[in-house]
Amino acid sequence: MAASLLLCLLLLSLLSFASPLSSDTILDAAEILSDSGFISMALTLELVSQTLTIQSPSLTIFAPTDAAFSHSGQPSLSLLQFHFCPLPLPLESLKSLSTGTKIPTLLPGQSLILTSSSLDDRISLNNVKITTGSPIYDDGALIIFGIEKFLDPNFGVPAPVGSPHSTPRCRLSPINGTMGFPGVSWFEAASESLRSNGYSIMASFLDLQLEGFKDQIMMTIFAPVDQSMANPIKNVSIFLRHVVPCKLLWNDLVNFDDGTVLPTYSNGFTITITRSDNVLMLNGVPVFFANMYFSDSLVVHGLHEVLAAEDRAQKVEESSPGIGSQGEESLLENDEF
Known part of the structure; x- marks a missing residue:
């Protein structure tokens, strides 16, 4: 294993003096990906090529299937980086590596782990199998393999003791007439993530509205992108309508049935x-x-638009004088949450 790591370091040092992958190479690879049924990854590669491929003159990309994109949603840039290795790794090279070998990625400080053995019929990384018997694309500098699903950057990392799980049962908890949010310090990382991804207006709302709230609960924020909130918004209800009182990761959302209703603040x-x-x-x-962004108590999902009120929500708002009224309780007590 030490020899494998040394080889990776030597290759990286040599490749740092080479030219980056050309745009023609990326376009050719995207076209072949699309023709091979990996349409979502083909489109994604075209979108992020200027961001990711300039970091390395060679790459091995592990491309999730369209079904994986449909199930998990569009990945973050950091998750995509975890699927890009800055080394050309032909199939025979992968087969020659021993179980447990770490493979570098473009995500700083994160490596893939070879989890298959020489006796396995297919190669697996982080317990995710390569679906194709040969690369989808291979021109020597850029190699692309298909994989069953997205690779988990937390693979092999033990979960913290007492770490909370997703809590898809949503309830509002008014305290002394005021809705309780988690403490301000819990949201510094979330605000930074929002700002760095083009959601600075929602980040500012998050910072301002949390002042004075001390109760620690779980919540999910659906953040509209800045372009959809171009004008300064002074109405706090715009912020509150995008906040749900429970932690809902993407896997929780996709498992809800059509017609499921989520309460908001x-x-x-x-x-x-x-x-x-x-x-x-x-x-x-x-x-x-x-x-x-997600933590033990908070999840943030990005939207391209502001959530508009539906007729049902408007009628409930007109007939409900406050939290705890009959209309609101009928939503919160629904066993779907």
């Missing part, structure tokens, strides 16, 4: 889950950036 405003051509929609708005 905006009095009477609810979010209805539906699907259009297998795309999950929230009040008619698709999730663009799933799991942008």
